[in-house]
Amino acid sequence: MKKYFIILMLTSSLFVSAQDANKWQLNQSKKISSYVLEKIELEPEDAEYFKKVQLDQMIQNANEIKASGATSQEDKKKIYATGRLNLKNKLVERFGKKIAQSLMNAINESRKQ
Secondary structure (H helix, E strand, O other), rough: HHHHHHHHHHHHHHHHOOOOOOHHHHHHHHHHHHHHHHHHOOOOOHHHHHHHHHHHHHHHHHHHHHOOOOOOOOHHHHHHHHHHHHHHHHHHHHHHHHHHHHHHHHHHHHHOO
């Protein structure tokens, strides 16, 4: 029983730490969020929601790439496309189709900066 508990604790710590954003992800998220929120005004709680789901999706994409062992650009593009769809669905659920599309367009613009 003690061995199982130790194994459980070790493996659960791996999953918890895998959800932490690294420095690059935090910087990218701040850059994208700042750009988007300059273009589109949101209420403070909506802005926080946007920042959170956008960063969460970046982390989820990175974890998916790592878990799948994707190395080719084509494999990564599939993961990113799924991530964009997930992000858009979350934004549509919260803000509606029109504002969500505006947010997604602003995200794309921010990446070209």
